[in-house]
Amino acid sequence: MARTDTVDLPLPSPYDRLGGAPALRRLVDGFYDAMDQDPAATSIRRMHQADLGPIRDKLFDWLSGWSGGPPLYNARPDRACIMSAHAPYAIGPAERDQWMACMRTALAGLEIEGDVRAMFEAAFSRLADGLRNR
Numbered sequence: 819m820a821r822t823d824t825v826d827l828p829l830p831s832p833y834d835r836l837g838g839a840p841a842l843r844r845l846v847d848g849f850y851d852a853m854d855q856d857p858a859a860t861s862i863r864r865m866h867q868a869d870l871g872p873i874r875d876k877l878f879d880w881l882s883g884w885s886g887g888p889p890l891y892n893a894r895p896d897r898a899c900i901m902s903a904h905a906p907y908a909i910g911p912a913e914r915d916q917w918m919a920c921m922r923t924a925l926a927g928l929e930i931e932g933d934v935r936a937m938f939e940a941a942f943s944r945l946a947d948g949l950r951n952r
């Protein structure tokens with residue numbers, strides 16, 4: 819007979835495995851710091867506003883929900899479809915690769931297990947490639 823007195827514990831989300839909100843904040847800050855400072859990212863840096871403050875918060879909110887944490891971006895009055903938000907920008911392989919290089923730098927700055935890093939790198943790669951419109 820099937821047992822009814824057990825509880826299925828949910829697996830930790832990618833958000834939890836990364837280290838929750840503090841780690842995600844470090845990831846986002848490391849990402850935009852790299853975009854701001856790495857000469858190899860100059861052309862994607864130029865596509866962004868001079869003040870990276872608002873986009874830091876937007877990316878944090880979006881990644882929170884995407885990785886299984888609180889769905890903060892969906893609660894924003896200025897939320898947008900992620901594909902439409904990128905439509906005004908010409909994103910081809912070079913822009914995708916610059917974006918990923920900044921994200922790899924940011925991931926390298928976190929104290930996380932290698933399998934967690936690999937999982938995020940693979941997921942970001944798929945996502946960044948999916949946002950190409952060129």
Ligand code: HEM
Pocket residue numbers: 862865866867873876877880896897898903904907909913914917942943945946949
């Ligand atoms: C994993 C891939 C990516 C994610 C998760 C992501 C996420 C985001 C988010 C959440 C926003 C804010 C949208 C809004 O206005 O509410 C944004 C804006 C933007 N993204 Fe991405 N993005 C990705 C890839 C890329 C790539 C490859 C580029 C290439 C250049 C790019 C360039 C931009 C630009 C220029 C903006 C507007 C920035 C601004 O207003 O200052 N993104 N992105």
